[in-house]
Amino acid sequence: MKKLINDxxxxxxxxxxxxxxxxxxxRVDFENRVVVRGDAPVRGKVGLVSGGxxxxxxxHGGFVxxxxxxxxxxxxxxxxxxxxxxxxxxxxxxxxxxxxxxxKNYTGDIMNFELAAELVAAEQGTEVVxxxxxxxxxxxxxxxxxGRRGVGATVLVEKIAGAAAEQGRPLAGVADVARKVNSSxxxxxxxxxxxxxxAAGRPTFDLPGDEMEVGIGIHGExxxxxxxxxxxxxxxxxxxxxxxxxxxxxxxDGVIAFVNGMGATPLIELYVMFxxxxxxxxxxxxxxxxxxxxxxxxxxxxAGCSVTLLKADEELLRLWDAxxxxxxxxxxx
Amino acid sequence: xxxxxxSAWLREFARLVAENKDDLTALDSAIGDGDHGTNMDRGLTAxxxxxxxxxxxxxxxxFKKVGMTLISKVGGAGGxxxxxAFLRMAAAADSVxxxxxxxxxxxxxxxxxxARGKAAPGDKTMLDALVPAVEAxxxxxxxxxxxxxxxxxxxxxxxxxxxxxxxxxxxKGRASYLGERSAxxxxxxxxxxxxxxxxxxxxxxxxx
Numbered sequence: 001m002k003k004l005i006n007d008x009x010x011x012x013x014x015x016x017x018x019x020x021x022x023x024x025x026x027r028v029d030f031e032n033r034v035v036v037r038g039d040a041p042v043r044g045k046v047g048l049v050s051g052g053x054x055x056x057x058x059x060h061g062g063f064v065x066x067x068x069x070x071x072x073x074x075x076x077x078x079x080x081x082x083x084x085x086x087x088x089x090x091x092x093x094x095x096x097x098x099x100x101x102x103x104k105n106y107t108g109d110i111m112n113f114e115l116a117a118e119l120v121a122a123e124q125g126t127e128v129v130x131x132x133x134x135x136x137x138x139x140x141x142x143x144x145x146x147g148r149r150g151v152g153a154t155v156l157v158e159k160i161a162g163a164a165a166e167q168g169r170p171l172a173g174v175a176d177v178a179r180k181v182n183s184s185x186x187x188x189x190x191x192x193x194x195x196x197x198x199a200a201g202r203p204t205f206d207l208p209g210d211e212m213e214v215g216i217g218i219h220g221e222x223x224x225x226x227x228x229x230x231x232x233x234x235x236x237x238x239x240x241x242x243x244x245x246x247x248x249x250x251x252x253d254g255v256i257a258f259v260n261g262m263g264a265t266p267l268i269e270l271y272v273m274f275x276x277x278x279x280x281x282x283x284x285x286x287x288x289x290x291x292x293x294x295x296x297x298x299x300x301x302x303a304g305c306s307v308t309l310l311k312a313d314e315e316l317l318r319l320w321d322a323x324x325x326x327x328x329x330x331x332x333x
Numbered sequence: 334x335x336x337x338x339x340s341a342w343l344r345e346f347a348r349l350v351a352e353n354k355d356d357l358t359a360l361d362s363a364i365g366d367g368d369h370g371t372n373m374d375r376g377l378t379a380x381x382x383x384x385x386x387x388x389x390x391x392x393x394x395x396f397k398k399v400g401m402t403l404i405s406k407v408g409g410a411g412g413x414x415x416x417x418a419f420l421r422m423a424a425a426a427d428s429v430x431x432x433x434x435x436x437x438x439x440x441x442x443x444x445x446x447x448a449r450g451k452a453a454p455g456d457k458t459m460l461d462a463l464v465p466a467v468e469a470x471x472x473x474x475x476x477x478x479x480x481x482x483x484x485x486x487x488x489x490x491x492x493x494x495x496x497x498x499x500x501x502x503x504x505k506g507r508a509s510y511l512g513e514r515s516a517x518x519x520x521x522x523x524x525x526x527x528x529x530x531x532x533x534x535x536x537x538x539x540x541x
Contacts (some may be wrong), residue, residue, distance in 0.1 A: 200358065
């Protein structure tokens with residue numbers, strides 16, 4: 001393992017100290033490992049809290065700031081944060097209008113956020129609503145699995161719900177927008193390599209040099225099947241067609257197309273992929289209304305990418321275009 | 334059994350988890366995300382420190398402290414599942430536990446895991462070891478076995494339950510995303526449960 005770290009046990013706290021030093025406009029609660037918007041709580045505004053295992057940077061801490069999240073909890077690498085962190089984050093951002101928890105559909109995240117919401121409810125005073133993101137078409141949803149994973153759509157939910165909260169919408173309204181984004185978005189990912197969790201010190205799974213793993217989540221967990229490495233246009237097909245099969249993306253005002261890097265894939269390859277994805281969408285009569293290309297929800301040093309499509313209407317596009325000022329996403333300010 | 338005897342059980346559980354940390358993590362790497370060993374070890378190290386700092390005086394206070402510490406330190410799925418189990422055990426515990434009292438407490442913990450995780454036996458989770466262990470404990474005691482003998486039965490049942498997870502296809506947790514490929518590996522949660530029962534056998538069973 002070759003990494004720019006000190007002790008593997010200190011990676012999260014070392015990174016949070018660096019994050020705090022680089023972004024003095026935010027507050028970092030080192031004890032609870034929570035990144036908080038500098039001016040939180042904003043009176044009368046719904047507070048947005050998300051979080052999950054670390055290793056997906058810039059998600060979630062990089063999306064804290066005006067127009068997006070009010071706070072993010074950082075768990076250990078690929079491990080859900082604990083309820084104490086979420087309770088601390090919820091308290092820190094409660095401006096009197098309630099708090100929305102944005103939770104990715106992973107068992108640990110679901111249970112820890114559930115416990116946190118129970119703890120907050122027991123104290124009374126803060127209204128908490130949770131929205132679960134589950135956009136990954138690689139998982140066959142059925143009664144017999146934990147359900148679809150929350151992957152790339154999380155970034156879009158946080159941006160769009162963040163804009164709705166910034167406009168002063170009430171908690172129920174912000175939650176509705178978040179759910180609308182989730183139900184209108186689908187994702188599919190692929191790995192060219194495994195990643196290496198610092199505490200483990202070796203790759204999570206073995207992937208031969210001439211094979212790739214299709215349908216991965218964001219924790220280095222293997223996907224649905226392995227296939228020989230293919231050119232970008234074939235990879236785009238493998239990612240886009242299950243998405244189009246799952247939801248009708250025609251009609252509406254076009255899609256927000258998001259090509260995400262898993263951490264070790266350079267932008268040049270992501271743009272190669274975006275070109276292929278855009279062509280496939282055009283071929284299927286789908287207009288790209290907005291786009292996002294880059295590493296926004298990663299898996300440490302994994303090479304690979306994911307594609308997320310969001311079927312947008314005028315409301316969602318307006319919220320997508322609204323100003324945002326965070327370390328990882330900034331525009332219109 | 335008083336708080337001191339039960340503390341010895343949980344300290345032994347902590348020792349076994351530390352000793353088997355890498356094995357638990359390797360099992361979890363095969364079908365999950367490879368953190369069960371490090372997470373449980375982090376939580377149980379904190380449990381031992383909390384017990385050292387202020388030894389609880391009643392079984393109920395002990396289980397509550399263990400539950401809260403695990404919830405606050407473990408994260409992932411293991412934290413809420415084990416944490417909820419111990420909180421439920423705290424609610425069910427009398428001031429001193431006899432054999433049937435311990436069985437009642439363990440069953441309350443099991444009910445907590447079911448409520449929190451919404452899983453059932455056969456899903457390839459910790460329940461596949463915990464359910465047979467609780468059943469074996471109950472039926473041995475009902476048949477008139479001594480408490481140490483009943484704990485031996487329970488630990489053996491947990492081991493068999495763990496072995497039985499090997500061919501199963503996971504339906505809950507991170508492993509469920511692997512589908513058929515999750516078969517062929519023991520479940521890490523069921524494996525840590527066998528350590529909990531083995532610790533009970535060697536500490537509580539030996540104490541009589």
